[in-house]
Amino acid sequence: MPDATGASPAAALAAAGEEAAGLTTRILEARDAYYERNEVIVSDAEYDGLIHRLEELERLFPELASQDSPTQTVGGRAETTLFDPVQHAERMLSLDNVFSIEEFEAWAAKVQVSANRAVHYLCELKIDGLAINLRYENGVLVSAATRGDGVVGEDVTENIALVPGIPARLTGTGHPPLMEVRGEVFFPVESFRELNAAQSAAGERVFANPRNAASGSLRQKAEGKNPEQLALMTARLGRLRMLVHGIGAWQDPGADSQSAVYALLAGWGLPTSTHYKVVETPAEASAFIEYFGEHRGSVEHEIDGIVIKVDELALHDELGATNRAPRWAIAYKYPPEQVNTKLLDIVVSVGRTGRATPFAVMEPVRVAGSVVRQATLHNQDVVKAKGVLIGDTVVLRKAGDVIPEVLGPVVELRDGTEREFVMPQNCPVCGTALKAAKDGDIDLRCPNARSCPAQVRGRVEHIGSRGALDIEVLGEVTAAALTQPTVPETPPLDTEAGLFELTIDDLLPITVVVRDAETGLPREDEDGTVRQRSPFRRNPTAAEKKAGLEGPQPSSNAVKLINEIELAKTKPLARILVALNIRHVGPVAARALANHFGSLEAIRAASRDELAEVDGVGGIIADAVIDWFEVDWHREIVDRWAAAGVQFATPGHPGPGAAAAAGGVLTGLTVVATGSLEGFTREGAAEAIIAAGGKNASSVSKKTDFVAAGPGAGSKLAKAEALGVRIINADQFRVLLEHGPDGLAPAADAPASAEVEDAATVSTDTE
Template sequence: MADTYAPGELDAARAEAQRLTSRILELREAYYENDAAIASDQEYDGLMHRLEEIEHLFPELQGQDSPTQTVGGRAQTLFDPVVHAERMLSLDNVFSIPEFLAWAARVERDSARSVHYLCELKIDGLAINLRFENGVLVTAATRGDGVVGEDVTENIAYVPGIPKRLAGTGHPPLVEVRGEVFFPVEAFRELNAGQAASGERIFANPRNAASGSLRQKAEGKNQAQLALMHARLSRLRMLVHGLGAWQNPPVASQSEMYELLAGWGLPTSTHYRVVHEATDAAGFIDHYGEHRASVEHEIDGIVVKVDELALHQELGATSRAPRWAIAYKYPPEEVNTKLLDIVVSVGRTGRATPFAVMEKVRVSGSEVRQATLHNQDVVKAKGVLIGDTVVLRKAGDVIPEVLGPVVELRDGTEREFVMPTNCPECGTPLAPAKEGDVDLRCPNARSCPAQVRGRVEHIGSRGALDIEALGEVSAAALTQPTVPAEPPLPTEAGLFGLTIDDLLPIGVVVRDAETGLPKEDEDGSLRMRTPFRRNPSAAEKKQGLTGPQPSSSALTLLAEIERAKSSPLWRLLVALSIRHVGPVAARALGNYFGSLDAIRSASREQLAEVEGVGGVIADALIDWFDVDWHRDIVDQWERDGVQFSTPGHPGPGAAAAAGGVLAGLTVVATGSLEGFTREEAQEAILAAGGKSASSVSKKTDFVAAGPGAGSKLAKAEALGLRIIDAEGFRKLLAEGPAAFEDAPAPEPEESPAE
């Protein structure tokens, strides 16, 4: 298309693509790293659709780091990483029967022969991958980013119905079985009832509960806590819904595969049906749309797959989803409730977001009393007044969304919402970040208590430094205490210099869980909590201790902060709250540069060329370090002992300059390489002076391929590239390309796949 657009059109398209990419990355960061949905599924899907349109018109704008080329999820860091032998992809969605029939028509056109469809329920749970070797369960892993997941094998052992050894015979050397872990509806209700009775957090929906239950760590728990953890895991169930790695399965269809897996003792659903026409699949969709409540688990749609396995290979997949399957998403449930108030909350990035506070109501399986209204223009567009009866639904059956008012029920007492002109937390005038922005932000990023609180909480999160005892409550206590008047952390710069003397005096106001309003004691004074101190025990008093003593939370927090000073560089990068720099980009930057100083001194071009970074993230890094108080944070952390470098890392380009054995070579590591995780393989390539690439091209020098290499291996074979196994990879790292000079390179196929 390069010769079909008018002068200046490409520049406009590039600018729009950058804006879309920035927003999509922001939404992904909020959803996958912070468990926060700051936009509806419809807004996200619309942004992705528009970016795909632009990249179709201007292919030169589509980089390998584009959101259209990557899966939105990512592996977290609480558990050990597991590399899937085959990628775990997402599913494309349709939202109407005409859209579904259009998808089926494309499938039938591309298949050029009769197609059967397998229809099954889309379970609202957590995707899981079971790896069996010679019939024995070796690992159970979450999906993660589709390539690397989290090892939850220890916990999966407590989920009933999952065999440790397959029944029957004929088990392959390696097979990956994919499924969904979930809470049955009744078990979820019992779980939340127990949570409420013990004063614990109520889970918003079964999927969150399943994820939270399966991703618990046994370490540090006492016997009673372990018993509760195992009891919760025992309420979970799993159903198999697909295959990962399985070379030459002895069946021709997905439905036959289900029968075989059931014979091996794996739990398979009984709610599936194979049909011969797309219209019959539409009938299956309509039936369960009307009978969702009859199923023993929550569903958020129907998955329709091509039943013939041979067609799976022929139809292939995009970078994110298979072309032989589609998810039909049902319209979410809708209920009416009272809009009690609209309050404005300021988040970690300074965005001022109006929230609807409603009378508690149950919708799509969980109780809801708050929903984001995004910004003042959305409030106006929805036409809601405080005091209205409003229609509430869960967008995608997950995110609470106010649709609009029931105007007929107004009685004249309703009032309009007025967006505040000043930050409700620090009083700074709100303003758009740049001209044309709809969202208002508090520009006092340095010292706005809400933003500092959010950043401190983020530092302690699993995706950043994983500091135990630094969660929501501790972050609030450290940044917004009532006593003393000046909080210990006016910014996050002082976090690593905290002492026990800083913690002991802290007092925080107790607030009502429902209203958020401060509670008062009988004398009218504000009720206070002192989270970091306790009164001495009787034994301590006998020893002469009379004053306040550090609580276990205080001691744990300080010990964890000390440990975090030597965290890996990528975790420290995530902890700095640099826009768009999440764990994936941070790992890439840390592996390549080896130190924060090297990152700070790199040019935009040097940053952008790092695999997995790109121009948007490069700009964000440069912008962040241009701010003086950002640099003050880094300087203070370093003075307090934080190590912003990787011991032994040769630095960017240093390995090549020093004669690294892979200097000037590009290597792709794919599949499961024995002795290496994906990150370890990448780091080994970099340490030897080479470039670690994620995609195969004519410029690739070596492809290290293990089981599950998939399409990358096929492309390498087509291009005639040098392909090596795990043993060869170790030889390459030790001896360089000279170790393979005597072996002839494979000949490329006549029509290499590009």
């Protein structure tokens, strides 16, 4: 039967699948930016809208729902290239949000009905920091880990030892054999101001807000730092603080309420907040919310809302949780703050896709915890709709307490000196005439995609990002130096095609303009000369001069960049596909294409139908892939990368759509890997299955032979049990990969998932 639009069920499912794939890509990109790069690319409201739409599609088309969906997972992941992974004994979940008293009261009413008895509510401040998990064994701190993906976090034990107030050994007696304590690491407001002053004085990065500073400070490595940098790192960690907001694994806390647990933890010397209150009614909780909404500035640290929890621990188990959030807790998010400031100018920026975006340049002003100088105005129609003139006093807010947004002008303060913004007709970077990509588009774009320096810089920066090839050192500043240097006149990279051909000799001549960390403007010497620096060279040391070395030497950044580029040549095919900047091909679609075809050559040779039929791809992405390869300079990128040694194929892959590699121990077998398998990343598990000759499947069916399940496996595990599919753990998975099914011991009566279920118990996390 056709749906309400007249489309057949198959067509409706296909359209929904394409939309869901696009939503998933955008959500994962936003999560990666926020949790891994301390950046924000969408507002809270836009992110919530993306999640809500994906949830709606999954309700309408259950076939699209999976345990790996962003609607079922916690944001973030462990950065295992810098830090050792640590598996939490219990999962660290996120929290659902409400944005009004009415929404909070509706949540409280649902809790009351489910509990069917008196409920007390613990109200506490939602600290804007970095979630941390402390593991104590018999009262001794044995590890500290970030939340990561909720199952596996990053080992930051060495750094946490330098944060004041966190005991290495608990005081008192009665400590449990194993206890996980969850909390938030943050900078007090005054310490954050001191930190930025110290960073600026040392010529180091100035942080935009305390949350980014806390994440960046705790997730730094001492390795490779000189004595001055080590001292700065130690000082930064010394300004951090932590407050406990919950517990994880703990067999018997010996208390019946969250507040009683707080008192017990405080008695053992752990830092707990004094800004919490237990109340008996939702009305009292609402009063707590409203009070701190009016007194946010009175707290010693930044807050972005209030967390309300059911105080009775027994009700936590009864109310349960979804895959990503407990039902016994909710976060009330405050509306963003608003301030007035002067609109000094509107300038146009060009991004990696060529889109020309007007930006408001304002007098610096502090709003919602950080200093704001710029805000996007999206396009010329938005500028007109907002009615702002250059020179206006404007109302500024932080949308979702994150993205700066100009609301409109304060017309009463105009004095006649204001002027209208005129959208330029040419690209402000390369001079090419701007035009709409297609008739009816509001946005104007620079069509000079190949060689516009702004677009090349953006693409090179994207290649270095964690979502693509994760090349350390290749961030915004380095990408600009390689594509838009002051010297030489011709930059080392006029397109990304030459990235893997770079040598130390290419880097040494580069000079860039030094910009002020506060204003972003070029710094000038006393005589008015614009200050410049050489990011990739240094003067020889005394020892080097004595050894006969003269002239500039490569800096540590130059050496690291070349080494990291060399390592990137062997990154998985899915990451290389993302790095090619093919429109619509994000991490999800890239992984699907890589797993199905196994090589770029096979992808390039595939027809539209063959591409579109791949699960997670669809027609829109298929068209984008085909269109990309039709451009001559795109093909040049592939040819030059291949000549430089970039591997465009997955070793051992059996070929497009094939289920097995000849002679592989998993020939003819279908395996699903789900949850957190110790020793394997998600991509690593899939590649290992394919290399052993098996078919790596994303969903469980009657045709599935094995399900390798770790903590957090969820619905795939339940489906495997229902269908009678054999379930194996990480150790058995390794045996299967090496010896095949014959290497496994006969299946025991008890399911291999027992340890998985025990490890997936719900715990608290208020980030």
